Amino acid sequence: MLALWAALGLAASVNLVPGSAWWLAGAALLLIAGLDAWRVFAAATPAVQRRVPDTWPIGVERPVTLQLESARAQRLDVFDLHPGSWAMQGLPRRLRLQRGEAASLDYALRANARGDFTFDGVQLRLHSPWRLWWQSRVAGEPQRVRVFPNFAPLARFAMFSAEQASRLVGAHVKRRRGEGTDFHQMREYRVGDSLRQIDWKATARARRLISREYQDEKNQQLVLLLDTGRRLLARDGELAHFDHVLDAALVVSYLALRQGDGVGLLASGGDSAWVPPQRGVGAIDNLLRATYALQPKPVATDFLQAATELSTRQRRRALVMLVTNLRDEDMDDLLAAVQVLRKRHLVCVASLREAALDAALAQDVHDLPTAIRAGATAEYLARRNAAHDALRGHGVMVLDVACDQLAAALVEKYLAVKRDGLL
Numbered sequence: 001m002l003a004l005w006a007a008l009g010l011a012a013s014v015n016l017v018p019g020s021a022w023w024l025a026g027a028a029l030l031l032i033a034g035l036d037a038w039r040v041f042a043a044a045t046p047a048v049q050r051r052v053p054d055t056w057p058i059g060v061e062r063p064v065t066l067q068l069e070s071a072r073a074q075r076l077d078v079f080d081l082h083p084g085s086w087a088m089q090g091l092p093r094r095l096r097l098q099r100g101e102a103a104s105l106d107y108a109l110r111a112n113a114r115g116d117f118t119f120d121g122v123q124l125r126l127h128s129p130w131r132l133w134w135q136s137r138v139a140g141e142p143q144r145v146r147v148f149p150n151f152a153p154l155a156r157f158a159m160f161s162a163e164q165a166s167r168l169v170g171a172h173v174k175r176r177r178g179e180g181t182d183f184h185q186m187r188e189y190r191v192g193d194s195l196r197q198i199d200w201k202a203t204a205r206a207r208r209l210i211s212r213e214y215q216d217e218k219n220q221q222l223v224l225l226l227d228t229g230r231r232l233l234a235r236d237g238e239l240a241h242f243d244h245v246l247d248a249a250l251v252v253s254y255l256a257l258r259q260g261d262g263v264g265l266l267a268s269g270g271d272s273a274w275v276p277p278q279r280g281v282g283a284i285d286n287l288l289r290a291t292y293a294l295q296p297k298p299v300a301t302d303f304l305q306a307a308t309e310l311s312t313r314q315r316r317r318a319l320v321m322l323v324t325n326l327r328d329e330d331m332d333d334l335l336a337a338v339q340v341l342r343k344r345h346l347v348c349v350a351s352l353r354e355a356a357l358d359a360a361l362a363q364d365v366h367d368l369p370t371a372i373r374a375g376a377t378a379e380y381l382a383r384r385n386a387a388h389d390a391l392r393g394h395g396v397m398v399l400d401v402a403c404d405q406l407a408a409a410l411v412e413k414y415l416a417v418k419r420d421g422l423l
Contacts, residue, residue, distance in 0.1 A: 001131075007031055015315045033132050040128035040135050046070040046097060048081070048122045048140035050272070057150040059239060061110040062089075066122060068095065069102040077125040081138070082109055110237055111147045114246075115293040120141040131238040149246045185213050219275065220423045221262045222313055222414065224249045227324035228294060229269030229301030232323045234325065236355045236403045242296040245323050245352070248407035250287060251413055252321070255279050259418070264314065265290070268306035270297025274313060285297040303330070307337035319417055321410060326351035328383040330389060338396050346422055348397040348413055351388065355402055357381060 005025050012022040018098030021299065051065040066080060079092040090107030097103055111117070121138040128134065186202055202210040226249060232242035253263040257280060265278035265287060271294045274286055301324070310320065320341055326349065334349070341347045343353040363370060388398045401409045417423060 001029055002033070020341065026155070026251070032130070035247040036128040036130040037313055040126055040298050043126060044071055044350065045126075045137050045139050046076070046123070047073065050119060050140060050146055052119070052142055052143065056147045057146050057152060057153070058111050058243060059150055060079045060152060061089075061108050063106050064109055065104055065106050065186075067102055067104045068097060069100075070097040071100065073097060075131075075332045077127075077134075078105065080366070081120040083111070083119070083121055085113065086111050088214065092241065114147045114149060114243065115295065117145050117147060119145065119209075136286050139281040146292060148288050148404065149243070149250055151250065151288065162185055166167075181246060185287045187213055189396075218277070219260060219262070219423075221264065221314075221316055221318035222253070222256045222319045223264045223266065223277060223310065223320050224253065224307060225310060225320055225322040226265065226269050226294075227269050227322070228271050228295070228296045229324075229328070230298045231301065231325035231330075231423055232269075232296040232352075233298060234281035234354055239403075240296065241325060241352050241354075242294070244406060246291055246294070248410055249291075249323065250284065252405040252410040253287055254284050254409050256410055256414060257283055263287070264318070266306065266310050266313070267291065267294050268309065269301030270299055271295050274309075277314070277318065277368075291403045301335035303333045304340065307340040311340055314345070317344055317346070317423065319348065319414065321348045321350060321414075323406075323410075324352070325354075326384065326387055328387045331387050335390070335394065338391065342395070344415065348399065348417075349391055350399040350406065350410060351384075351415075352406065353400055353402050355404075358402070376377055 005022075008017065009022045010024050013018045047069045049067045051067070053062045056062060064080065064082070066078060068076075068078070074097045077092050077094050082088060087110040090105075093105050095103055095105065117281065120142050122140040124137045124139050126135045126137060139339070147285050166273070186199065189198065189211045193211045197211040197213070199210050199362045202315065210326045226245055228242065232240065232245060234241045236244065249265065250349070253265070254261050260279070262277035263283060265273065265275040267273040273294055274289050275290045278286060301325075303322075314320075322337075322341075324330075324334075338347055339351070348362075356376055357380070360373055361381075365371045365374050385400075389399055391398050396414065399409045399413060405415065
């Protein structure tokens with residue numbers, strides 16, 4: 001329209017058309033633009049409703065549905081004001097709403113952090129009927145969501161026995177028949193059973209050899225001591241080390257609850273939390289609610305203070321799994337903490353290893369910078385191994401694992417402790 005008006009002005013300048021025609025065309029253009037602007041500014045904002053999942057695990061893509069309804073036909077662009085750092089696919093989207101009809105659109109979101117987040121509303125760009133103008137508006141109500149650790153493995157484990165679920169996470173389960181301290185069942189004698197397993201009274205009644213079978217003791221306690229300090233701020237992929245730690249802690253907690261043991265948790269360093277040991281598979285919900293918003297902070301963790309607090313809160317003997325990223329400069333404080341815990345508890349220290357360290361050692365050395373990097377990495381790992389050996393020398397179980405192996409390592413060590421009757 002502006003181009004036609006300019007052409008008309010050019011024609012008027014060379015007297016091809018009267019100059020009044022150009023003025024009249026300009027007035028008509030202004031009237032049309034004003035009318036179109038009034039129509040878009042006077043239009044009612046479409047009603048918008050958002051449907052989000054009830055539970056939102058970190059690192060998992062979930063669908064979000066927006067439903068829009070307008071009292072008149074409208075053309076508009078839609079963009080949801082989701083938490084800005086989340087990965088999104090499917091927006092913005094252009095829609096044409098019919099009068100009185102509801103339209104819905106779906107898009108996908110993937111949360112990359114745990115905690116409380118807010119959807120501020122839905123941004124709409126309303127186009128005028130003649131497409132000369134658009135107006136930006138925000139519709140819908142703010143909506144709060146909570147992002148939890150990735151609990152998808154827990155839902156999958158519910159379909160399997162505790163032993164099968166342990167194998168799913170990669171733990172090497174060694175089952176030795178007939179050992180344990182709790183009576184499990186009576187069964188027929190099998191070749192290899194010891195004579196002390198035979199129940200002679202049941203054998204006399206059944207007139208065939210009957211053996212007693214025992215299982216690992218139940219109603220023991222597992223306490224997870226999680227470091228929320230600066231060591232857990234390192235990242236492998238999209239997730240921080242603490243996110244991997246929390247996922248692994250929930251896996252071993254769930255399996256321990258399935259085994260009939262009580263599970264508790266103490267977080268110390270940055271954010272802190274204390275969940276007393278509880279039994280029953282339903283206790284995993286309490287752990288999720290207590291830990292979903294925990295975040296590591298750039299502070300040094302006082303391991304001795306954490307050990308003292310745990311010893312005060314947890315009086316009954318338990319398997320304490322301390323999960324951190326151990327450095328050689330932490331040894332004095334950590335050794336003092338371990339000595340405090342070992343007075344009453346069985347202690348296992350799980351030390352996370354950055355994947356970048358293994359990758360640096362695996363690289364080919366072809367110039368001076370890569371040689372320096374490889375040498376520094378090797379020296380760092382040697383000091384780290386020396387710190388682990390020092391802990392083992394004090395009778396502490398130590399796990400040196402990468403993030404993707406942590407869940408399997410914790411489960412395997414927990415089952416080994418149960419199998420060997422160390423508690």
